[in-house]
Amino acid sequence: MTLSPPLSAIELEEKLDEYLDPVLSSRRTATGLAAMLAEFSRSQQEFVLRWIGIIAKTNAELAYQFAAQAPEGLRLMDPDDIESWIIQAMDTYDRMGLYPASAVFHEGEAYAARVRTRVSGMSFDDVSGILEIFVRGLSGRPLKLEPGEEVYTDTSTLFLPSSLARMPNKDENFRLYKAMAAHLWAQTWYGTFRSDLCGLFAGFPDQDRAKQIFHALETVRLDARLAADLPGLHRDMQRLREDLDETAYPDTWQKQLCALRAPQASVQTTIDALNALYGDVLPPSICYQGTLQAGRAEQVMAQRLSREKDQFHAALARLLDDKGRRTELAGLEGDPKDDTERFRVERTPDPDQPGKWRYELTIDGQPVTPPQDVKAMMDSIVQDLGDIPDDYLVAAGDGSYRRDGEEKNPDDVWKGTYHEEGAFLYNEWDYRRQHYRKHWCVLREIDVHPLDDDFVARTRQKYAAPIASLRKSFEALRGEEKLLKRQKNGDNIDFDALVEAYADMRHGMEMSERVLTKLHKQERNIAVMFMVDMSGSTKGWINDAEREALVLLCEALEVLGDRYAIYGFSGITRKRCELYRVKRFDEPYSDLVRARIAGIKPEDYTRMGVTIRHLTRLLNEVEARTKLLITLSDGKPDDYDGYRGDYGIEDTRQALIEAKRDGIHPFCVTIDTEARDYLPHMYGAVNWTLIDDVRRLPLKVSEIYRRLTT
Amino acid sequence: MDAHAVSIKEYLVKKEPYYEPQGDEIALFEAAYRNQIPVLLKGPTGCGKTRFMEHMAWRLSRPLVTVSCHDDLTASDLIGRYLITAAETAWVDGPLARAVRIGAICYLDEIVEARKDTTVVIHPLADDRRILPVEKTGELLEATPEFCLAISYNPGYQSILKDLKQSTRQRFIGIEFGYPTSDLEQRIIVHESGIGPEIAEKLVKFAGMTRNLKGNGLDEGASTRLLVHAAKLMVTGIEPRRACRGAISETLTDDAEMLAAINELSASLF
Ligand SMILES: Nc1ncnc2c1ncn2[C@@H]1O[C@H](COP(=O)(O)OP(=O)(O)OP(=O)(O)O)[C@@H](O)[C@H]1O
Ligand SMILES: [Mg+2]
Numbered sequence: 001m002t003l004s005p006p007l008s009a010i011e012l013e014e015k016l017d018e019y020l021d022p023v024l025s026s027r028r029t030a031t032g033l034a035a036m037l038a039e040f041s042r043s044q045q046e047f048v049l050r051w052i053g054i055i056a057k058t059n060a061e062l063a064y065q066f067a068a069q070a071p072e073g074l075r076l077m078d079p080d081d082i083e084s085w086i087i088q089a090m091d092t093y094d095r096m097g098l099y100p101a102s103a104v105f106h107e108g109e110a111y112a113a114r115v116r117t118r119v120s121g122m123s124f125d126d127v128s129g130i131l132e133i134f135v136r137g138l139s140g141r142p143l144k145l146e147p148g149e150e151v152y153t154d155t156s157t158l159f160l161p162s163s164l165a166r167m168p169n170k171d172e173n174f175r176l177y178k179a180m181a182a183h184l185w186a187q188t189w190y191g192t193f194r195s196d197l198c199g200l201f202a203g204f205p206d207q208d209r210a211k212q213i214f215h216a217l218e219t220v221r222l223d224a225r226l227a228a229d230l231p232g233l234h235r236d237m238q239r240l241r242e243d244l245d246e247t248a249y250p251d252t253w254q255k256q257l258c259a260l261r262a263p264q265a266s267v268q269t270t271i272d273a274l275n276a277l278y279g280d281v282l283p284p285s286i287c288y289q290g291t292l293q294a295g296r297a298e299q300v301m302a303q304r305l306s307r308e309k310d311q312f313h314a315a316l317a318r319l320l321d322d323k324g325r326r327t328e329l330a331g332l333e334g335d336p337k338d339d340t341e342r343f344r345v346e347r348t349p350d351p352d353q354p355g356k357w358r359y360e361l362t363i364d365g366q367p368v369t370p371p372q373d374v375k376a377m378m379d380s381i382v383q384d385l386g387d388i389p390d391d392y393l394v395a396a397g398d399g400s401y402r403r404d405g406e407e408k409n410p411d412d413v414w415k416g417t418y419h420e421e422g423a424f425l426y427n428e429w430d431y432r433r434q435h436y437r438k439h440w441c442v443l444r445e446i447d448v449h450p451l452d453d454d455f456v457a458r459t460r461q462k463y464a465a466p467i468a469s470l471r472k473s474f475e476a477l478r479g480e481e482k483l484l485k486r487q488k489n490g491d492n493i494d495f496d497a498l499v500e501a502y503a504d505m506r507h508g509m510e511m512s513e514r515v516l517t518k519l520h521k522q523e524r525n526i527a528v529m530f531m532v533d534m535s536g537s538t539k540g541w542i543n544d545a546e547r548e549a550l551v552l553l554c555e556a557l558e559v560l561g562d563r564y565a566i567y568g569f570s571g572i573t574r575k576r577c578e579l580y581r582v583k584r585f586d587e588p589y590s591d592l593v594r595a596r597i598a599g600i601k602p603e604d605y606t607r608m609g610v611t612i613r614h615l616t617r618l619l620n621e622v623e624a625r626t627k628l629l630i631t632l633s634d635g636k637p638d639d640y641d642g643y644r645g646d647y648g649i650e651d652t653r654q655a656l657i658e659a660k661r662d663g664i665h666p667f668c669v670t671i672d673t674e675a676r677d678y679l680p681h682m683y684g685a686v687n688w689t690l691i692d693d694v695r696r697l698p699l700k701v702s703e704i705y706r707r708l709t710t
Numbered sequence: 711m712d713a714h715a716v717s718i719k720e721y722l723v724k725k726e727p728y729y730e731p732q733g734d735e736i737a738l739f740e741a742a743y744r745n746q747i748p749v750l751l752k753g754p755t756g757c758g759k760t761r762f763m764e765h766m767a768w769r770l771s772r773p774l775v776t777v778s779c780h781d782d783l784t785a786s787d788l789i790g791r792y793l794i795t796a797a798e799t800a801w802v803d804g805p806l807a808r809a810v811r812i813g814a815i816c817y818l819d820e821i822v823e824a825r826k827d828t829t830v831v832i833h834p835l836a837d838d839r840r841i842l843p844v845e846k847t848g849e850l851l852e853a854t855p856e857f858c859l860a861i862s863y864n865p866g867y868q869s870i871l872k873d874l875k876q877s878t879r880q881r882f883i884g885i886e887f888g889y890p891t892s893d894l895e896q897r898i899i900v901h902e903s904g905i906g907p908e909i910a911e912k913l914v915k916f917a918g919m920t921r922n923l924k925g926n927g928l929d930e931g932a933s934t935r936l937l938v939h940a941a942k943l944m945v946t947g948i949e950p951r952r953a954c955r956g957a958i959s960e961t962l963t964d965d966a967e968m969l970a971a972i973n974e975l976s977a978s979l980f
Contacts, residue, residue: 133971136926137919138978178974232951233978485784496791503792503799686865707929 007045009038016067019052022060036071044074051086062093062101069105076112085111113165121165122173128160131181138182138230140189141380144693145181151290153184154300155193155384159290166287167243179237179288182230186222187292193301194386195267197294204278215292216283217260218270220249224261240287250281301384308377313396314677315374316343320395323363343393345378359388371685373676426613428574431650441610443577448568450595459551463698470556470702482520490516526709527563527585527624529615532600533633534568534580539602541695542634542671548698549632550582550597554589556702562709563624566593569611570603572640577610578603585622608637609651612666616659628708629659631668632701636678653682667708669701718812721773728901729758729765730894735885739766742883748836748859750879753887756933758898759862762887763817772856773814775805779824785831789844801847810835810842813856821861822874829878835859836881889921895934903941909950912979913937916954919975920962927968932958950980 007015009031016030024030037045048070056063066086073082085108093101104111117123124147132145135158148159158181164173187193197214204210227234241247249257256273259265320342342364350358359378361368370378381388428440460467484490486497498515505511530553532546550566557564565587568580582600583593612629619627637648656666668679668688679688691700742749743766751759760776767774777788790804809816821829835842840853861882863874890898892914899910914937921931940957944950954976963969 129967130971130974133923133927133968134974137922137971137975139919139922142926182978230978232976232980236977483782485782499793500786500791506799507792 004042006038006040006042009034012037012045012049015049016052019049019056020060020064020067023064030067033067037067040071040074047079047082048074051083055086055090058090059093059098059101061098062089062105065102065105069108073108073112076108077115081112081115084115117163117165120167120169120173121163122170122177123163124160127174127177131160131178134178135181135185138185138189140185140383141376142692143185143188150293151180151184151288152293152296153187154293154296155188156300156304158184167240172240172243175236176240176287178233179240180290182226182233182237183219183222183288184290186226187218189383190222190225191267191386192218192222192292193267193294193297194384195271196298197292198298200271200274201294209282210274210278211292211294212282212285213277213280214270214274215289216285217256217273217277218267218292219286219289220257221260221265221267221270224265228263237288244287246284246286249283252280253277253283305381305384308381309392310396311674311677312374312377312381312392313394315370315377316393316395319363319368319370319374323368343395345388345393347387357382371680373680424614424617426610428609429651429654431646431654441574441577441607443571443579443610443614445567445579445581445614448580448582448596448599450592451599452595453598455547455598456551456594459548459698460555463548463552466699467552467555470552471559473706474556474560474702484518484520486512486514487516487518488513490518492517524560524562524709525625526628527619527622527626528557528565528628528630528705528709529619530564530566531611531615531629531631532566532568532582533606533631533635534570534600534603535606535634535638536570536602536604538634542697543600543602545671545695545697546632547597547600549701550600551594552698552702553705554583554593554597556705558589563622565618566597567611567615568600569608570605571607572604574607574610574639574643577607579611579614585618605639605643606633606635606637607639607643608633608648609655612652612655612659616655616662616664619659619664620662626709627664629664629666630705630708631666631670632697633668633670633672635670635672636674649678649682656682665708667704669697669704671697718773718814721775721812721814722771723764723768723774726768727761727764729761730890730898730901732758732887732890732894735762735887736766736769738883738885740770743770743858746838746840746855746858748861748882750882750884751860751862751887752865752884753862754864754889754930754933756935757887757889758934759887760817760819763815763860767815770815770858772858773809773812774817775809775814776817776819777805778819779821779828781823781825783824783828785828786846788828788831789842790846792846806832806835807842807844807851810851810853810857813854815858815860818859818861821863821878826875829875832859832861833878833881836878889917889931889934892918895937898934899937899941902938903945905941905945909944910937910941912950913940913954916958916976916979920958920972923968923972927965928962930962932962936961951977954980 013030013034016034017024020030037048040048048067052063052067052070055066066089070082073085077085085104088111089101089104092104124145128145128147132143135143135145141156143153144157146157146159147162150159151161152159160177160180164176167173167176201207201210201214223234223237226237238247256277259269260273262269344362344365346360346362346367347357348360359382361370361374361378378388381392424443424445425439426441426443427436427438429435430437485494487494494515494517497512501512501515530550532550534543538546553564563585564583565585566582568582569578570580571577580600580603582596583589587593608631615629619629636644637652638644639648643651659666666683666687668683669691670679670688671691673690673692675688675690679690682688689700689704691697739749739762751762753759763776764774777783786804788804788806790802790807792799793802803811806816806818808814818824818832831842834840835853836859840857842851842853843849844851863879889895892911895914895917896907896910899905899913900907903910917932917934917937920928924931936958940953943953943957948956951973955973959969959972959976962972
């Protein structure tokens with residue numbers, strides 16, 4: 001096929017005049033447009049002319065606007081994308097008129113960028129799942145990932161762009177995302193924020209300049225750490241820089257570069273280098289470094305540290321408690337020593353990680369193995385501070401380690417007239433006196449007021465894919481077919497049994513009839529009770545997450561066929577404990593139940609003991625081999641009339657012990673980040689789980705259920 | 711008696727099995743053995759429990775009888791049954807009965823997998839009676855002082871359906887196994903696979919990363935066993951990232967996102 005030569009400017013102008021005639025005048029000619037189009041190939045010219053003709057049939061002015069922007073469009077996009085660009089503009093014209101439609105053509109560059117993202121870019125949603133796991137695997141405290149305008153970390157969340165199209169293809173854009181996440185992780189792991197950076201920058205005449213140079217220098221240091229610890233990752237990051245031509249540093253930096261790359265370099269090395277190079281040329285910014293938000297990091301870190309300090313004090317108090325109890329048991333005199341100065345942290349070089357330390361906690365000079373959660377806390381403190389300072393090593397004062405909630409407003413306790421008709425009475429455990437208070441609590445069952453909105457439908461839609469996969473994995477549980485041996489009736493011969501029977505017979509014994517095998521669907525025979533926190537504190541997100549979790553659970557459990565019931569609990573004072581029926585064991589998952597789930601709403605307080613006692617009674621009425629009581633909660637037991645702190649915790653614990661005695665397995669799913677202070681004591685070390693992100697609750701609950709029952 | 715002598719030989723561990731102690735488990739096991747108290751080994755999969763048992767059997771010069779428990783395992787599978795030979799019926803001991811007769815160390819691996827009614831047959835053997843009633847033959851086997859019962863159990867799975875009954879566990883002395891410390895694990899990998907120490911060190915680091923993910927999408931991190939597998943593949947010439955993927959990532963999960971993340975983690979090291 002021979003290529004036709006391009007049309008000349010004059011030939012083009014003739015055609016343009018023909019299409020655009022209505023909007024041309026002596027002051028607005030097509031000469032300029034024609035000159036620009038003359039530079040393109042014949043096929044491109046014909047493509048543009050054809051479209052100008054089509055657009056002009058709708059609106060000549062819009063066609064003129066397209067003609068004016070077409071040269072740039074041709075440079076940025078291929079014909080398919082230009083066509084979709086045109087269609088978008090014409091569509092806009094139909095809906096909104098000429099002006100917005102012309103704007104579409106004027107924003108050709110932005111449109112082209114979006115196109116690029118679509119074909120070669122990556123979005124946050126594409127990568128966040130993988131990267132969150134990746135960063136968690138690297139080590140250190142779990143970090144959240146979130147999309148943000150700027151790329152930075154506050155030491156708790158990594159903020160990444162909502163999309164990336166800077167690199168030519170998806171793989172490399174993924175690599176850039178990964179490099180950003182890794183760089184931010186490195187800031188939290190190699191101690192970038194262990195120094196007062198805001199104060200540091202404030203000491204320079206141009207703070208912003210100081211910050212930029214610091215960040216560039218710190219990037220050098222972190223890169224060197226990554227090169228040593230994670231060489232494969234470093235190689236990937238280095239390749240990005242080479243591709244983008246970002247590898248050069250000013251000659252004047254050489255000496256500092258060496259110091260920063262030395263294995264013993266710390267953030268102080270970077271600060272020294274900043275002092276030396278502040279007046280020097282501004283460094284190049286590197287594709288993955290993002291920005292440094294020292295102020296936000298400081299704030300988040302301070303909050304975390306103060307929380308962890310309290311928790312750590314409490315944990316130490318518990319360790320002392322345990323130790324005291326043990327010496328008591330051993331018949332030794334309790335040690336009345338002052339609680340301060342009993343703890344110490346020994347720092348020894350870590351043989352696993354040269355240059356790093358291993359921290360060992362001692363009480364009175366004796367090493368103790370802290371529980372997993374305390375260990376995690378110590379790691380987190382060291383990650384922030386590089387050490388565990390002495391003021392952390394004090395046990396919290398007597399008994400105060402389970403902090404009481406703030407005082408609640410005693411308004412409006414009694415609504416209506418009080419009576420105990422149709423109510424259940426339960427004992428409550430008073431740990432101070434070590435005995436039960438008889439008939440102390442008055443509990444009533446009431447139905448949740450059904451709410452007919454689209455909550456359940458919306459949730460089903462929102463989680464359509466997870467629900468489908470949950471159902472599939474639950475189906476697999478149900479489909480457990482088992483080959484029963486030694487059956488009287490069956491489909492196949494059980495040779496082992498037959499041989500044995502024959503042998504028995506030869507020995508003069510009676511020959512057994514049980515010589516067949518039979519395929520049998522195994523009955524799971526599980527009954528599970530869900531006890532859902534409806535206290536006032538669940539208002540908002542938590543309540544939504546709880547309701548969503550219940551929808552997902554029901555959808556999955558329906559496949560499985562396990563018997564289940566759902567009750568919400570709340571109340572105010574011992575005389576008004578309320579249990580809200582959402583679904584009884586013998587009720588199907590009907591529209592009414594769905595409407596009740598939608599209708600679950602925050603009420604008052606959480607008196608857990610009495611709730612557990614009542615649900616235990618309900619579970620006892622059910623015939624099942626395995627009985628489970630799963631609590632969804634957002635905090636510790638708490639009621640208006642003194643049911644809090646140790647009292648509430650001890651009564652709840654007692655109620656759980658009673659349930660266990662009846663053969664019920666209790667398990668708690670909580671979102672209270674302070675749960676480790678009290679849940680292990682109530683539920684036992686392994687019978688609870690903390691979900692640190694409410695948004696995960698709906699999916700997690702089903703997953704936990706599946707794990708618990710297989 | 712002759713038959714027993716043959717049996718003993720068959721089950722003896724001849725060569726010293728390579729074992730790196732994690733702590734004082736050897737002394738503890740020996741003490742339990744001398745006092746005729748059965749032992750419960752706890753720990754995640756692939757952390758050296760089986761290897762430890764082989765090593766102890768060798769150390770104590772006792773035959774080792776290992777039974778991997780599964781949910782179809784019946785009491786007769788353990789104790790024995792009648793079989794028909796040419797024209798006769800003959801009693802054949804199950805592994806447990808045989809171990810009792812020859813004074814072996816009997817190791818019941820993954821005891822929780824066995825059916826509950828199977829687990830109870832070890833009860834009289836595991837307390838101070840130390841007897842095994844064989845109902846079918848009317849025999850009452852008494853264990854000699856050399857006999858030793860050991861069971862293993864992985865408390866990691868949080869399933870309430872597969873928990874060991876208190877009445878079972880309280881008959882045993884518990885020895886807890888974790889993953890070996892990094893330097894130890896590195897040494898094990900080098901020894902077992904013949905790979906260089908630098909690569910072994912990276913494998914240990916990689917294992918640490920996957921163990922960070924336990925409870926966050928992974929039920930279990932990479933075990934020492936998997937590291938040894940990966941190292942062996944590498945020694946045979948498989949490229950490191952590929953070896954990690956085959957020997958470790960793919961065995962840990964089927965979830966696409968998790969798999970991609972784990973592969974990124976191994977790629978960050980090699
Ligand atoms: N302490 C150790 N000394 C020597 N080798 C070890 C040690 N720990 C683990 N290994 C290596 O790991 C492999 C797996 O160990 P082993 O088979 O004993 O695991 P296990 O705990 O019995 O696992 P499972 O619970 O799955 O049966 C061994 O074959 C050996 O190569
Ligand atoms: Mg084993």
